[in-house]
Amino acid sequence: xxxxxxxxxxxxxxxxxxxxxxxxxxxxxxxxxxxxxxxxxxxxxxxxxxxxxxxxxxxxxxxxxxxxxxxxxxxxxxxxxxxxxxxxxxxxxxxxxxxxxxxxxxxxxxxxxxxxxxxxxxxxxxxxxxxxxxxxxxxxxxxxxxxxxxxxxxxxxxxxxxxxxxxxxxxxxxxxxxxxxxxxxxxxxxxxxxxxxxxxxxxxxxxxxxxxxxxxxxxxxxxxxxxxxxxxxxxxxxxxxxxxxxxxxxxxxxxxxxxxxxxxxxxxxxxxxxxxxxxxxxxxxxxxxxxxxxxxxxxxxxxxxxxxxxxxxxxxxxxxxxxxxxxxxxxxxxxxxxxxxxxxxxxxxxxxxxxxxxxxxxxxxxxxxxxxxxxxxxxxxxxxxxxxxxxxxxxxxxxxxxxxxxxxxxxxxxxxxxxxxxxxxxxxxxxxxxxxxxxxxxxxxxxxxxxxxxxxxxxxxxxxxxxxxxxxxxxxxxxxxxxxxxxxxxxxxxxxxxxxxxxxxxxxxxxxxxxxxxxxxxxxxxxxxxxxxxxxxxxxxxxxxxxxxxxxxxxx
Amino acid sequence: xxxxxxxxxxxxxxxxxxxxxxxxxxxxxxxxxxxxxxxxxxxxxxxxxxxxxxxxxxxxxxxxxxxxxxxxxxxxxxxxxxxxxxxxxxxxxxxxxxxxxxxxxxxxxxxxxxxxxxxxxxxxxxxxxxxxxxxxxxxxxxxxxxxxxxxxxxxxxxxxxxxxxxxxxxxxxxxxxxxxxxxxxxxxxxxxxxxxxxx
Numbered sequence: 058x059x060x061x062x063x064x065x066x067x068x069x070x071x072x073x074x075x076x077x078x079x080x081x082x083x084x085x086x087x088x089x090x091x092x093x094x095x096x097x098x099x100x101x102x103x104x105x106x107x108x109x110x111x112x113x114x115x116x117x118x119x120x121x122x123x124x125x126x127x128x129x130x131x132x133x134x135x136x137x138x139x140x141x142x143x144x145x146x147x148x149x150x151x152x153x154x155x156x157x158x159x160x161x162x163x164x165x166x167x168x169x170x171x172x173x174x175x176x177x178x179x180x181x182x183x184x185x186x187x188x189x190x191x192x193x194x195x196x197x198x199x200x201x202x203x204x205x206x207x208x209x210x211x212x213x214x215x216x217x218x219x220x221x222x223x224x225x226x227x228x229x230x231x232x233x234x235x236x237x238x239x240x241x242x243x244x245x246x247x248x249x250x251x252x253x254x255x256x257x258x259x260x261x262x263x264x265x266x267x268x269x270x271x272x273x274x275x276x277x278x279x280x281x282x283x284x285x286x287x288x289x290x291x292x293x294x295x296x297x298x299x300x301x302x303x304x305x306x307x308x309x310x311x312x313x314x315x316x317x318x319x320x321x322x323x324x325x326x327x328x329x330x331x332x333x334x335x336x337x338x339x340x341x342x343x344x345x346x347x348x349x350x351x352x353x354x355x356x357x358x359x360x361x362x363x364x365x366x367x368x369x370x371x372x373x374x375x376x377x378x379x380x381x382x383x384x385x386x387x388x389x390x391x392x393x394x395x396x397x398x399x400x401x402x403x404x405x406x407x408x409x410x411x412x413x414x415x416x417x418x419x420x421x422x423x424x425x426x427x428x429x430x431x432x433x434x435x436x437x438x439x440x441x442x443x444x445x446x447x448x449x450x451x452x453x454x455x456x457x458x459x460x461x462x463x464x465x466x467x468x469x470x471x472x473x474x475x476x477x478x479x480x481x482x483x484x485x486x487x488x489x490x491x492x493x494x495x496x497x498x499x500x501x502x503x504x505x506x507x508x509x510x511x512x513x514x515x516x517x518x519x520x521x522x523x524x525x526x527x528x529x530x531x532x533x534x535x536x537x538x539x540x541x542x543x544x545x546x547x548x549x550x551x552x553x554x555x556x557x558x559x560x561x562x563x564x565x566x567x568x569x570x571x572x573x574x575x576x577x578x579x580x581x582x583x584x585x586x587x588x589x590x591x592x593x594x595x596x597x598x599x600x601x602x603x604x605x606x607x608x609x610x611x612x613x
Numbered sequence: 614x615x616x617x618x619x620x621x622x623x624x625x626x627x628x629x630x631x632x633x634x635x636x637x638x639x640x641x642x643x644x645x646x647x648x649x650x651x652x653x654x655x656x657x658x659x660x661x662x663x664x665x666x667x668x669x670x671x672x673x674x675x676x677x678x679x680x681x682x683x684x685x686x687x688x689x690x691x692x693x694x695x696x697x698x699x700x701x702x703x704x705x706x707x708x709x710x711x712x713x714x715x716x717x718x719x720x721x722x723x724x725x726x727x728x729x730x731x732x733x734x735x736x737x738x739x740x741x742x743x744x745x746x747x748x749x750x751x752x753x754x755x756x757x758x759x760x761x762x763x764x765x766x767x768x769x770x771x772x773x774x775x776x777x778x779x780x781x782x783x784x785x786x787x788x789x790x791x792x793x794x795x796x797x798x799x800x801x802x803x804x805x806x807x808x809x810x811x812x
Contacts, residue, residue: 064638071642079650084658091779094741101740107692 105129109136111481113418114143115411115432116368116526118180119231120418122481125435132412132435139232145529149410150436152530154394158441159406161448167387167404168452171360174198176449177377179369181205181347182333182419184464185446185457189364190344192453199353200345203370206316208328208491211425212238215327217306219245219276219299221269221313221320222605226254230423243306245299247272247289249586250517262299264289266588267515267605270313276300277319314604321491328491329425334417334484337467355379358386364445365392365399366408367416368526374401374600375573391445393527397596408445409438410527417461427486429468431461431478512571512607514554518594519543545595546575549582550610554590559612568592570608573601579610659774659783665730666723667715671768677705681757681765682750693746699729733773735784736761743812753801760789 076082108127113120114135121139125132125147132147149155168174174196176189181202193200212218212234223229225244246258249266264272268289275285275296282293289296303309308326311319321328350372358381378401381388390402399405408414412435420428450457465475468484478484520542543549548568550560560566562581567574568590575597585591590608592598602608673679684697703724709716723730738744749755757765761784774783791810798805 064635067635067638068642071639071644072646073642074639075643075646076650079647079654081650081654084654085778088658088776088778091739091776091781094739095780107688107690109690 103129103131103133110433110435112412112433112435113430113481113483114138114146115414115416115418116142116146117228118419118421119233120421120428120430120432120483121231121233122430122483124481125412127435139236140228141532142526142528145532146411147435148529148531149393149527150413150439152394152410152527154396154530155410156392156394156399156405156407157439159443160404161406161443164387164389164404164406165448165452167389168360168362171387173357173359173382174452175201175353175358175361175380177201177350177361177363177372179203179363179365179371180367180419181369183367184336184417184460185364185367186419187336187340187344187464188446188450188455188457188460189362190347191340191455192449193345194343195453195455198345199348199358201350201353202347203372204349205331206422207331208316208321208324209331209420209425209488210310210312210423211327211329211488212310212423213241214308215242215310216308217243217245217303218310218312219247219273219303219323220254220258221273221311222248223312223314224252224254225312226257227252231421234421234423242310245302249515249589250591251584252519262291262295263586264291266517266586267607269605270315270317272296272299273311273313273317273319273323276303276311277323279319324491330489330491331420332427332486332489333419334427334429334464334486335467337463350376350380353380356382358382360387360389362445362449363388363390363392363398363402364408365390365397366410366414366445371397371594371596371599373572373603374398374596391443391448400596406443406445406448407439407441409434409442412436413438413442414444415461417464426488428483429465429478429486430481430483433479433481512569512609514550514588514590514608514610516570516602516604516606516608517589517591518598518602518604519591520593520595543580543591543593544578545593546577546597547580548577548590548592548598548610549580549585550590551585551587552581552583554587555579555581555610558610560610565613566610567613568598568601568608568610570602570606572606575601576613577610658777660777661772661774662733663772664733664770666719666732666770668719668770669715669768670765670770672713674765685757687747687750691745691747696732696734699723735764735773735782736789737782738785738789739781741811743810759797760793762788 105128108130110125110127110132112123112125114123119139121137121143123138123143123146124136126134126136135144135146138144138146174193175198176193178186178189178200179202180186182205186200186202190200192198210230212230215238218225225246226235226239229235243260244254244258245260245262246252246255247262247264247269248255249264249268251261251263255261262272265288271280271285271288272291274280275282275289276299278300282296285291285296286293303311303323309324310327311321311323313320356379361377361381387404388398388402389404389406390398391406391408392399392402393408393410395405411432414432415434416432418428418430418432420426444457446457446460449455450460462475465478468474474484548566550558555562560579562579564579566577566579568577577592577598582591590610594604673684684701686694686697688694702719706716706720706724709720719730722728775781776783794810795805
């Protein structure tokens with residue numbers, strides 16, 4: 058038997074056939090698959106002691122109490138969260154779009170160079186907001202905040218609720234409050250589009266696009282029933298019967314996007330004066346006033362600090378930009394990613410994201426009483442993140458780190474109170490009843506420009522909770538891979554409207570409003586009425602329009 | 614060697630068959646592969662890690678009357694504690710209770726210097742598996758042996774064998790695979806979905 062090539066091949070062939078009758082090849086296939094599941098870089102859940110820690114979710118002002126289940130100190134489940142965003146809140150620190158490093162020194166130097174500094178606080182009413190106001194007073198700067206509703210809503214007291222385009226059953230109030238009260242009030246929804254609130258309401262009144270406010274004014278008698286009927290497309294008799302229903306079926310609550318005086322006057326026994334938790338007496342004296350963006354003079358800001366760390370109302374960038382000096386303004390955004398104002402900022406400084414930051418949560422719109430609760434950090438923020446309040450406080454020599462404790466002491470100075478707050482407790486103050494003369498400030502005011510003849514469409518924004526707020530990357534998978542939700546920079550039109558504008562489905566187009574334009578992809582949606590353009594509330598869209606804005610869509 | 618047929622150029626083309634010696638060579642290769650596959654491959658695939666202490670489950674069960682759950686307990690929240698804490702051992706073995714060499718080695722090597730032994734886990738499931746012991750013990754009333762076999766009756770801990778490629782314990786393949794879980798759930802007519810175990 059010679060070692061010829063033929064014999065070697067025979068031996069190898071025999072070996073190959075024999076190997077097929079052993080576990081080796083089959084097991085290697087399985088093991089190779091398992092090995093690929095354990096490649097470096099694949100996140101591994103921690104192993105260790107299982108504990109739980111109480112906190113309050115700070116992703117919106119609902120501030121749902123949450124019990125975080127932690128393994129080896131790392132949160133792995135958010136029990137008690139009431140919405141998909143809260144349930145997946147512990148994913149946010151690992152978001153791939155997160156900013157982790159930023160030019161802190163350069164930003165501080167830019168602030169030092171500026172003469173007219175301003176802070177834009179997207180979530181006013183926090184203790185950090187008071188730090189900004191005190192810092193701005195000391196620096197002779199301006200504190201800017203989005204308009205806040207003058208009243209708080211007591212949904213539990215309502216027997217009948219008329220919502221003029223307000224998404225009461227979606228991303229509006231505190232989920233647990235809405236769910237608890239839902240069985241006790243009749244909900245009438247007036248809107249042009251069949252939203253989820255419209256679908257779940259007891260009655261949906263389909264009005265002409267952009268005419269929700271006219272309906273409220275017609276019911277309140279600010280305009281004649283005939284004019285209201287003409288603008289809304291609702292018969293004058295129905296408007297009169299709605300007025301009677303609200304008057305006789307109370308306590309009633311009328312909600313519109315602007316908290317207009319008409320809506321407030323129609324609401325009976327369901328409103329309270331909107332109030333914050335007490336602050337130390339010295340703070341109020343040392344704080345700059347709250348200024349609406351519209352009241353800031355154009356070209357008057359050298360340095361603008363934007364606190365985007367706490368998600369709040371997103372003001373269109375196109376309304377902010379004119380307030381900056383023309384060529385030399387420095388915009389510093391404290392943000393979790395570059396997807397929001399970071400797209401426009403000169404400096405993006407990484408801010409802690411929920412649940413890394415210690416912060417308080419202002420009262421929600423449906424919290425009739427002032428509240429004080431903390432979002433206690435469950436994780437340590439990565440090195441390099443900057444606390445925006447501390448940054449602003451340091452500029453003015455204010456100790457921001459002690460501010461929360463200082464505010465808690467203004468309520469109750471005991472250590473037990475502070476300890477309870479850090480264990481997830483909520484302080485609830487006494488509500489102050491709303492009186493007819495309680496409207497000491499202007500209503501929120503419409504951010505939408507007046508109707509213009511060359512802007513025939515009304516913008517309806519969906520997925521408003523998104524904005525530039527952090528969202529678990531797992532949640533975005535659904536709309537990235539399907540047409541179930543409107544993708545960012547995609548707008549839906551009634552097919553007849555689209556064809557009239559010469560647009561085809563999927564075509565790139567420009568959404569134009571009175572304050573700007575952005576590129577979109579056109580989607581056809583036959584369920585939309587004519588005269589409406591529906592878009593997801595994402596920063597690109599929000600830069601050029603607010604809900605209810607007038608717009609047109611033109612081919613590129 | 615017989616020759617028949619036509620070659621590529623029309624000439625005679627040799628056709629070769631397995632002769633006696635060829636069959637022997639082929640079978641030799643096959644047998645070698647079978648031997649390597651069944652005997653050598655597992656040895657090469659698994660690394661063997663001895664346990665730090667010669668712990669006898671049998672002695673603890675028979676002489677001390679210890680039940681599984683006395684040491685491998687559920688925590689107050691229902692989660693499984695797994696390998697017992699060192700304090701559980703030192704609670705009884707602060708001093709020698711018997712005369713065995715294993716116990717003496719344990720006390721001298723670990724208890725006296727206060728050095729906690731690093732136990733190897735036989736049954737660690739992959740990271741993507743959620744297995745609640747409490748539900749299976751309390752609700753389904755399964756016995757430990759159903760999944761862990763006769764491990765509780767051993768007199769000496771066998772080494773833990775870890776798959777060099779996948780990193781999984783060999784014991785997972787002995788009755789703790791997903792197929793085993795699914796089969797048991799089917800036996801019990803239980804509804805199950807992917808997310809029951811893969812949270």
